[in-house]
Amino acid sequence: MFKAIMGLVAGACALAGPVMGQQQPGMQQIRTAVLRVDAPGPPPISRLDLPVADLGFAGARLAIDDNDTTGRFMGQDFEAVEVTASPETAAAELDRILADGIQFVVVLADDATTLALADQAGDRAMLLNARARGDNLRGADCRANTIHVAPSHAMLADALAQFLMWKNWPDWLLVHGSHPEDEALAAAYRRSAAKFGATIVEERVFEDTGGARSTDSGHVQVQAQMPVFTQRAPEYDILIAADESDIFAPYLPYLTWDPRPVAGSAGLVPRTWHPAMEAWGGTQYQNRFEKMANRLIREEDYQAWLALRIVGEAATRTRSADPATLREFILSDQFDVAGFKGQKLTVRDWDHQVRQPILLTTGVLTTSVSPQDQYLHQTSALDTLGIDRPETECSFPEVP
Amino acid sequence: MKHLLTLAPALALLAAEPALANRVFVSNEKGNDVTVLDSETLEVLGTYPVGNRPRGITISPDGTELYVCASDDNLVRVFDPNTMEEMHTLPSGPDPELFVLHPSGNPLYIANEDDNLVTVVDVKTKQVLAEIPVGVEPEGMGVSPDGKIVINTSETTNMAHFIDTETFEIVANVLVDSRPRFAEYNHDGTKLYVSAEIGGTVSVIDPATQQITRKITFEVPGVLPEAIQPVGVRVTNDGKKVFVALGPSNRVAVIDGETDEVKDYLLVGQRVWQMAFTPDEKYLFTTNGNSNDVSVIDVAAEEVVKSVPVGQQPWGVVVAPN
Secondary structure (H helix, E strand, C coil): CCCCCCEECCCCCCCCCCCCCCCCCCCEEEEEEEEEECCCCCCCCCHHHCCCCCCCHHHHHHHHHHHHHHHHHHCEEEEEEEEEECCCCHHHHHHHHHHCCCCEEEEECCHHHHHHHHHHHHHHCEEEECCCCCHHHHCCCCCCCEEECCCCHHHHHHHHHHHHHHCCCCEEEEEEECCHHHHHHHHHHHHHHHHHCCEEEEEEEECCCCCCCCCCCCHHHHHHHHHHHHCCCCCCCEEEEECCCCCCHHHCCCCCCCCCCEEECCCEEEECCCCCCCHHHHHHHHHHHHHHHCCCCCHHHHHHHHHHHHHHHHHHHHCCCCHHHHHHHHCCCCCCEECCCCCEECECCCCCEECCCEEEECCCCEEEEECCCCCCCCCCHHHHCCCCHHHCCCCCCCCC | CHHHHHHHHHHHHHHCCCCCCCEEEEEECCCCEEEEEECCCCCEEEEEECCCCEEEEEECCCCCCEEEEEHHHCEEEEECCCCCCEEEEEECCCCEEEEEECCCCCCEEEEECCCCEEEEECCCCCCEEEEEECCCCEEEEEECCCCCEEEEEECCCCEEEEEECCCCCEEEEEECCCCEEEEEECCCCCCEEEEECCCCEEEEEECCCCEEEEEEECCCCCCCHHHCCCCCEEECCCCCEEEEECECCCEEEEEECCCCCEEEEEECCCCEEEEEECCCCCEEEEEECCCCEEEEEECCCCEEEEEEECCCCEEEEEECCC
16 A cells, blocks of 8 residues: 655655766666657658657657656656667667667657667667557567557557547548558558448558659649549548558548548547647646747657656656666556546556557647547456457567 | 625625525636635526636635636736625736645745746735745645645646745655645644545645555446546545545545545536535535536535536636635
């Protein structure tokens, strides 16, 4: 019952443990790194989505601020080394981080790079995946050293599917891109449709034929192309766009042949966070972020923030800076963390995915938050989103 | 002024009654107003605009000044409780949400969520006396009955900070469960109750040793554990009954203040947030943010006796002492 919780007198807490930093004697040092792997590619369709230099890092800085504020009272000091890499240099950068003795690495990379980095780190570090959404990373390709803070495709698709079923829009026209990650996202929508009883009336593939994303007065052609692309579809309620590569989805709203709403990669978009989110203390979180970063928050920032709050929360609760102790606690059923989502966030033991509500957002607001109340679950309503224990393809090696 | 005219005869009439009626003030977060109820007839006496996004609400011990955190105006508005006319404002720092008044009626301790500060404001001179750095997202504010210690809870740091009201220094920090929302002492100052919204618990702290002596947990059949989110806490003067508002589970827990065991759960409106007793502790009023009403609990019978529609998204509630 007491759970080793004690009152502390501020500044007077002398805690045992290895002291690694020089500048603050007596403080426990918890060192982490944020490794962002930027893949080269064309700019996004909308200039509102242009990359920002501190993407993810800004969220990490806020987490370090938050952790350090608590650390002031606990005698703990947190640090996050920020590293940018290309897919080619990612391995060397991770080596450098590991050689520095850092054992918690937040990774913002694509699916393949995230998996490669996890294998490279092995038992030398715990990875916190703050960007990659591939279901395989939580399934057949799962790794015991990786915590997935980013949601999976399956979670995002289920979150949208629940809402659409509540809305009584069960007939979907699924349009997906021609890249493998678009196909993977489309597979997640097929799975969600089967899980929640929706019907995919037809599938279409939007081929990426290359070329510039937007041109001066390019909307003239787009306005002609999108209705033609979507005409002669069977009767449907809503168009689901699976466009992980950002090739076409933002063009679709208001340009479908039939007057139908769009969801998925454009229109009503499932995501972990949105800069207009205000519920559950979100306003204060947005204010703190904007004051620090001088811009609106993005999903990658929220996910990097949450990843480092997970480490910080574990350090606070265990009063330890020992990586093995923190790791064990994060993976135990004792662990939970608050993330401005109205309920505690925990880690699934079968695939190390962080359970979390998913926001369904339009351009300017949060329309709904899934799971929807109507979907019940015997252990946690959050497990109605994504791959549940009985269906997981992940198996971690037994810890000796 | 017309509100004053309608209210004054009613007050004169009620003053003659043996069971003295009190005015109940409910801040409506979305409605930008305060609904005033009569604590005996449970009728709505009037609704008055009070600024943008009113949340925390309290009243001076002599009943002459009503304080409202106007969160989106970034200040505290002070009203004449009898006329509901604004008298003046107090500086609060940005986005004030909750505050607590010293038992003597001065000063006011305000949690500033954005700045990780507790602001101390003299309600007479309207001057800021101190800004005390605390944990991330300060929220809940409580004060010891002797006025010597103010408690602030910080929602992301997950601590109850004990602040000396003489020196404005933090003298102790107690780590509690996730997102602590509210801190309330019992009347003799021997127990401090701190609710944790996301953690789903109420920590019972011995103020003398600053140790958690017990953690109260909640379980409502048919309600998912995630929906049980303790927020407001109130303790009867004799310390024998503790009421805890459980947010979106739509229940108020009744706890035996001696054993700290949960005795019962009362079904109230949706997303129950804050609560206030009448001075005689006959009734406890709860604000139900998602059903736009106030539930009235008969404290002795431990029963909900009525629900009264108020404004949009009721948040805080206070009952006039006289």
